[in-house]
Each structure stands twice: as structure tokens, then as C-alpha cells.
Amino acid sequence: xxxxxxxxxxxxxxxxxxxxxxxxxxxxxxxxxxxxxxxxxxxxxxxxxxxxxxxxxxxxxxxxxxxxxxxxxxxxxxxxxxxxxxxxxxxxxxxxxxxxxxxxxxxxxxxxxxxxxxxxxxxxxxxxxxxxxxxxxxxxxxxxxxxxxxxxxxxxxxxxxxxxxxxxxxxxxxxxxxxxxxxxxxxxxxxxxxxxxxxxxxxxxxxxxxxxxxxxxxxxxxxxxxxxxxxxxxxxxxxxxxxxxxxxxxxxxxxxxxxxxxxxxxxxxxxxxxxxxxxxxxxxxxxxxxxxxxxxxxxxxxxxxxxxxxxxxxxxxxxxxxxxxxxxxxxxxxxxxxxxxxxxxxxxxxxxxxxxxxxxxxxxxxxxxxxxxxxxxxxxxxxxxxxxxxxxxxxxxxxxxxxxxxxxxxxxxxxxxxxxxxxxxxxxxxxxxxxxxxx
Numbered sequence: 001x002x003x004x005x006x007x008x009x010x011x012x013x014x015x016x017x018x019x020x021x022x023x024x025x026x027x028x029x030x031x032x033x034x035x036x037x038x039x040x041x042x043x044x045x046x047x048x049x050x051x052x053x054x055x056x057x058x059x060x061x062x063x064x065x066x067x068x069x070x071x072x073x074x075x076x077x078x079x080x081x082x083x084x085x086x087x088x089x090x091x092x093x094x095x096x097x098x099x100x101x102x103x104x105x106x107x108x109x110x111x112x113x114x115x116x117x118x119x120x121x122x123x124x125x126x127x128x129x130x131x132x133x134x135x136x137x138x139x140x141x142x143x144x145x146x147x148x149x150x151x152x153x154x155x156x157x158x159x160x161x162x163x164x165x166x167x168x169x170x171x172x173x174x175x176x177x178x179x180x181x182x183x184x185x186x187x188x189x190x191x192x193x194x195x196x197x198x199x200x201x202x203x204x205x206x207x208x209x210x211x212x213x214x215x216x217x218x219x220x221x222x223x224x225x226x227x228x229x230x231x232x233x234x235x236x237x238x239x240x241x242x243x244x245x246x247x248x249x250x251x252x253x254x255x256x257x258x259x260x261x262x263x264x265x266x267x268x269x270x271x272x273x274x275x276x277x278x279x280x281x282x283x284x285x286x287x288x289x290x291x292x293x294x295x296x297x298x299x300x301x302x303x304x305x306x307x308x309x310x311x312x313x314x315x316x317x318x319x320x321x322x323x324x325x326x327x328x329x330x331x332x333x334x335x336x337x338x339x340x341x342x343x344x345x346x347x348x349x350x351x352x353x354x355x356x357x358x359x360x361x362x363x364x365x366x367x368x369x370x371x372x373x374x375x376x377x378x379x380x381x382x383x384x385x386x387x388x389x390x391x392x393x394x395x396x397x398x399x400x401x402x403x404x405x406x407x408x409x410x411x412x413x414x415x416x417x418x419x420x421x422x423x424x425x426x427x428x429x430x431x432x433x434x435x436x437x438x439x
Contacts, residue, residue: 027056031056034052034056047144048149051149053133054140057129058163060129066081067080067081068081068119070118073114074115085108086102086103086104088101091109093109093175096112107119108120118174130167133160134157134189134190137156137157137160150195157193158196164190168181168206177210178214178216181208181219182207184203185207204223204231208243208247209243212246218251221248225244228241228260239271239273241263241271242271248260249281258285258287269295269309269312270311276319279319292316296309306336307332307334308333311340314329314330315346326350330343330347331343341401342392342401344395345389352412355412358377386426393405393406393430402437406430406431407434410431
């Protein structure tokens with residue numbers, strides 16, 4: 001998740017070069033004046049007063065960051081930032097190294113290619129400046145009876161929503177998961193405020209995920225319950241259900257975990273995290289895994305021509321170690337739709353995984369005759385993965401499928417080509433594809 005979130009953060013945080021930011025003293029002074037106007041009985045009934053207050057809070061939020069912005073080059077910083085850092089140091093964040101520049105009200109994190117990547121506010125004018133800005137816009141909207149400023153207020157709320165997301169991403173990358181969760185949730189709430197009125201449920205998903213990472217499982221549970229049951233989040237193929245189940249397990253509530261996984265499986269039978277979670281829970285509780293087939297058969301009864309349902313059934317058999325039954329279901333999925341790339345992919349993956357399992361057994365076998373038999377079985381299974389994986393690669397238009405196929409075939413053919421010359425060409429083809437398309 002960290003890599004995905006940070007990539008989004010980099011693009012979300014980019015501002016327009018040359019944007020004017022108030023100094024901290026100027027922002028404080030403007031905020032005090034706007035607050036005084038909002039408390040004045042003659043002015044606080046006018047929507048313009050509250051719009052001005054909202055804008056003052058936004059300026060107060062921005063001011064401590066100075067003129068820097070994510071994506072800023074060294075040349076741009078040299079021109080726009082006159083203040084010198086009080087200290088610098090090299091810091092490691094995850095797998096990345098940054099130069100941390102310390103200023104009076106913020107820290108800048110400069111990447112190895114000399115780009116400003118993260119801004120950390122250390123001395124905010126008001127810790128809840130953006131939340132109060134959103135409240136001011138809501139008050140302005142309430143007073144704007146004729147809707148004269150409806151679009152301006154909506155744009156203002158959207159601006160706050162984006163700033164909160166940027167701040168949340170930064171906190172996440174700095175491993176401040178509690179702060180990130182609070183900002184993600186607030187971003188969702190602001191976006192949902194009239195007249196912006198957008199249900200940006202991905203923010204609520206990240207709020208739950210970062211709360212879970214912070215170890216605040218009760219908060220994570222409540223956020224995921226809202227996400228799954230109140231807002232019907234459907235963009236993750238059931239990952240929210242799987243995450244909620246993991247939180248329930250952390251809280252010692254395995255029954256609720258089972259119920260939410262079964263509900264998620266009924267809605268998202270293709271969700272691999274749900275499937276693995278259910279199988280593990282059923283095995284741990286010594287429940288009958290046939291319950292999974294009952295759930296899946298109901299889905300098939302309603303949509304018997306859906307090839308993905310049969311491939312999911314194959315995945316269950318594969319997880320349970322029933323290879324023959326798994327292959328039969330994968331073949332059924334591709335018989336229904338010969339262009340269903342996942343059916344071929346999962347079949348090849350099942351053979352590959354079986355070979356991996358056999359290799360582990362062979363490594364532990366002390367009897368030479370049994371060891372050689374396992375090596376032969378390993379070789380047979382690894383060879384069997386190639387045909388369906390190549391078929392998946394041939395017919396798929398999904399870059400992710402193609403990349404995953406290249407990884408599997410590169411690995412399999414490398415181990416086989418010493419005794420099977422035909423796999424040298426397969427290795428060369430998919431190794432080249434992987435090198436050209438990896439991130």
C-alpha cells in the first residue's frame with residue numbers, strides 16, 4: 001500500500017509554480033481580522049464574511065509551508081525560497097533517502113534527484129485550520145439563500161478536500177498513521193459537505209487502512225463498517241470487507257469476521273483477499289470449507305455464463321490442494337469464454353504454485369528415491385504451467401496480467417531450460433518483456 005499511496009501523493013501534491021503564499025505573520029493577522037468580523041453581529045449574517053474567514057483559514061494552513069511545493073526543483077527553490085534551513089540531515093524513509101531541511105515552521109524532504117518531495121508542518125498557525133475553513137464555507141452556504149456563491153463555495157470545499165488528502169499522504173509516508181487517518185477521514189467528510197457533495201469513499205478506505213496500521217482497531221472497525229454498510233464501497237473487489245474482517249480478528253471477534261467475509265464473498269466472489277481470508281478462517285475454526293462452494297454455487301445459479309465464477313471455484317480447490325478439481329473448473333471457465341484470460345492465468349498459476357510446494361517438500365526429503373520422485377513431479381508441474389500462462393499472455397489486453405505472466409514464465413523457464421532446451425526461447429521472450437515493462 002505504501003508505494004501506491006506515495007505515487008498518488010506525489011501527483012496530488014503538485015501545485016502551480018509561482019503561487020503566492022502569505023507569510024506566517026500576514027496570515028495570522030488576516031485570520032484574526034476575519035475571525036473578528038465573523039463575531040461581529042453586523043457582519044456575521046453575511047455569507048461574504050464567512051467566505052473570507054474560510055479563505056483566511058486556508059491561507060493560515062498554507063503559510064507555514066512557505067513557498068515550497070511538492071515537485072519543486074532545486075532551481076525553483078533557489079529562486080522562490082530566500083530563507084536558509086537551520087539544519088540539514090540525511091534521513092531514511094522506507095527504502096528512500098532524503099535530505100531533511102529544517103525551517104522555523106516546517107521541514108522539507110528533498111529526494112536524491114534534488115526534488116522537494118514532502119513538506120512536514122511543524123508549527124501550524126491552527127492545527128485544525130482546514131476543518132474550520134470547511135465549517136466557515138458551510139456557514140456561508142447556509143446564508144447564501146440565492147445561491148450566488150454556490151460554485152465558489154463548492155470549489156473552496158474541493159480545494160480543502162485536496163489539501164487534506166495531500167497532508168494525509170505526507171503523514172502516511174512519514175509513518176504518522178494516526179494523523180494520516182484523521183486527515184483522510186476529514187477529507188472524506190469535507191468532500192461530502194454541501195454544495196460539494198461528493199462521496200470520495202477512497203478517502204474513507206484509506207482512513208480505515210491507516211487507522212488499522214496505527215493499531216487503532218476500534219476506529220478502523222467503525223470506519224470500515226461505515227464504508228461497507230453505509231456507503232457501499234465497491235471499488236476494491238472486496239478488500240474493504242477483508243480488511244474489516246482482519247480488524248474484527250484483531251479485536252477477538254471471529255464470528256463477525258466470518259459474517260463480513262461471507263457477505264463480501266457473496267458480493268465479490270472474485271475477491272482473492274476475501275477468498276483466502278475465508279479459507280483460513282474456516283480451517284482455523286474447523287468449519288466445513290464446502291460452505292464456500294454453497295455460496296459460490298448460489299452465485300453461479302444466478303449467472304451461470306460468468307466464467308470468473310468458475311475460475312474462483314478453481315482457486316478454492318487450488319487453495320485446498322485439490323488440483324484435479326481446480327483444473328477442471330479453470331477449463332470450464334475458458335470453455336464458456338475462450339478469451340477469458342484469467343482462466344488460463346489461474347490455471348498456470350496453480351501449476352506453478354504446486355511446483356513451489358513440491359520443491360519445498362523435496363528440500364526436506366532425506367530419502368534419495370523419494371527425493372528424485374519429487375523432483376520429477378516438480379518438473380512435470382512446472383512444465384504444465386507454461387502452456388496456459390502463454391495462452392493468457394497471448395489473448396490478454398491487461399498489462400498487469402501480461403506482466404505477472406512474464407514474471408512466472410521467466411522464473412519457471414529459467415529453472416527448466418538447463419534440461420529442456422525449448423525453454424531457453426521462452427525465458428528470453430518473457431525476460432525481455434519483463435525488463436521493458438517493469439516499473
